[in-house]
Amino acid sequence: MMSNFCPGSIPAHILEQTRKHPCYSVEVHHQFARMHLPVAPGCNIQCNYCNRKFDCVNESRPGVTSEVLTPALAFEKFRWVKEKIGELTVVGIAGPGDALADWQYTRQTIERIKAVDDSIVFCLSTNGLLLPEYAQEIVDVGIHHVTVTMNALDPEIGAQIYKFVSYQGKRYQGVAAAELLCRNQLAGIQYLTERNVLVKVNIVMVKGINDRHIPDVVKKVKALGVFITNIMPLIPAPGSAFEHFAQTSMKEINEMRNLCELDIQQMRHCKQCRADAVGLLNEDRSSEFRMCNNPDNQAPEPPVPRRQYRIAVTSKYGRLVDQHFGHAAEFIIYQGDGREFKLLERRSVHKYCSGMEECGEEEAKRESTIRTVKDCQAVLTMRIGQHAKEKLAEQGTQSIEYCDSVENGLRQAVKTLVEQDAAVRKGEKAG
Template sequence: MDCPGSTSDTKMQTAAAILEKTQKHPCYSFDAHQKFARMHLPVAPYCNISCNYCNRKFDCVNESRPGVTSEILTPQAAQKKFDRVREKVGELSVVGIAGPGDALADWENTRQTIALIRKENPQIVFCLSTNGLLLPEYAQEIIELGVTHVTVTVNCLDPVIGAKIYKHINFKGQHYEGEAGVKILIENQLAGIEKLTSQGIIVKINIVMLKGINDHHIPEVVKKMKELGVYITNIMPLIPAPGSVFENFPQTTMKDVNEMRNSCELDVMQMRHCKQCRADAIGLLGEDRSQEFRDHEESVTSLSASTEQEKKIKVAVTSKQGKLVNLHFGHATEFLIYEIAGTAISLTETRQVDKYCLGMDECEEEQSRRKALIDTIADCDAVLTMRIGYHAQQRLLEHGIVSVEYCDTVEQGLLFAQQQLM
């Protein structure tokens, strides 16, 4: 029999406190979504996986989808912004970090942001979203930091299916393609989720429903999540993002999504009120007020010194005018060569090349021209480009050159590329 003050009593009190917070979280409770507001803080721009349905484009105020934000904040700027929002949004109950990259791929920024806000606001519900690749590594820190709700995107349990969804992952300094990378991702997702739920953390699973790819597999995913003690699953329709691999993929209908939810709710409670929010969303679900609180003075064009590296890296950039990463690798007739040393970025030269892709069949002349282009940038560590084909990626990798796809300013893209090479 447990005595008052025992470990069992403490666990029950903790569980009751977390349940109370869940009732104030609009993403985890239907009853809360029209009563309580959330605030997403865009402090984590980096991502360590490449999803075929994703294009993380900044400064796109008319888009409302995961991965989109109008600014990137330092932890200190995020704290200031929280204070301003709290004064004007009385129903604010949740602070979350949902990117625009991955909260754990930018763990130091995520950790600092939550710690700064939690110090003065312990009553706020803290949550984060992640792809789960680094979840086993940071799960204990997440718990100790006071985060009570974690959302993990799990699109499959089968690496064969996953290879159709993910292009690559970057894990512990290694670049993995295809099934090999997806296998690591899935293993880490499952291990991390189990670690969180075993210690009382409320876990929500996001699943992007892709017709003909993973739709038949989703019930199996949900059953596995039930085994792991997941609280709720959120089956979402694909939003074809311009510039992504799946930009021309048909959007999943809500009829299909709801039929899948009906089928799966026998195993796990289903979220039916998701708005697929931006990474800087503020306010009630469906009533985004993020632009009302945007402050250019708080946003940053370069990231904090925590990303500083002693190693000097060289990056070849494809750009139409030199300001944005807005040119396909195969269409480039010149590369801007940048060197990055710590937080210092410098343009060293411009190298002229013949186009990699002319739309003709493979031939000896074509092969020779492509080889000449790669030889031109052979001393570079990475290519930073808006888009690049799979075969071109493979040829570059054979020469030790990593392909980094991005769609924003050259400066932000170079900082992103630096992180991928760390």
């Protein structure tokens, strides 16, 4: 096992990056800005304190975002924010699900930005379940700051915090789920720290469940070479299993931080940021920088396609792509070639998601909704759950998450479909 973290062991270039990272360096949190790019909507665990389906533009907590972006749109947003906020130094991927559950999008986003600006510091947040699988790729892509949320070592305690864990096509629950998650977290953290990646461990303090256990977690991650720990208060999210729990007070949090500071340095300036946070830690400007507010956000004209595409859109009033798939009571069906679109019809469906902890309690309604758009090449929606996304893909319907006008969304959808068709043809030719 690796020895304790030693500041003198940090390579000079990583130390310089850390000095510009407002989460890792309390001295600069009021000088340098960060932005979180919400390109990773998928998640492979269900924490009892989390409900990502509840969203409010005025709310700040992990997992909340007002839009989900493709890597291409995330790159556009980065250029927009960088132009307006000169002190931007850090780009992070913090969901709104898990950065590694959608690793292909996370990696593409970072590589696009890195190609045009090598001064940016990159970081990501993860629950750690897939760290053993992707840790080397994290190192290879040049990410030197990783945050892992780790709430328990004892599987009996973890079983009270996690409802389930989905791993390699299998769902685990109870002690087995917590044991698997912890094993992967520890292995991944050690792999990263041994390769000069600075790891921050977040711990959500839940009174009566893991509060007495937190010092054990801190001692363990210290032994693995973790850089800093961040003990955070539980924020009871509406619709989550813990929604009726009392929020942990800052007095209790600070007492725990004081105790654990005897072992490892503590982060005390965390704002529990949104997955689309922008700006200084104490001045979130995420609502200002939503893509639908970008005056230059015009989807580029796609290449001339070989066919017309039929696209189902979820929209409250027909102007913006602003509705979740499971919340839709109707689909607006368009057909077009990327330049011109024709509104064909509106199809009513039974809304199957109540917005609570999990959509999909009424399986029959969801299956009926999915069949309603079987003749469409794509569904254009603000957000969609992983299960519904997979079911749509099985029938050949692409899910495209977007937040902008319907007009721009349709162009972006056709562009995505054209590129997808081209990739398929290229693959067939190569085969």
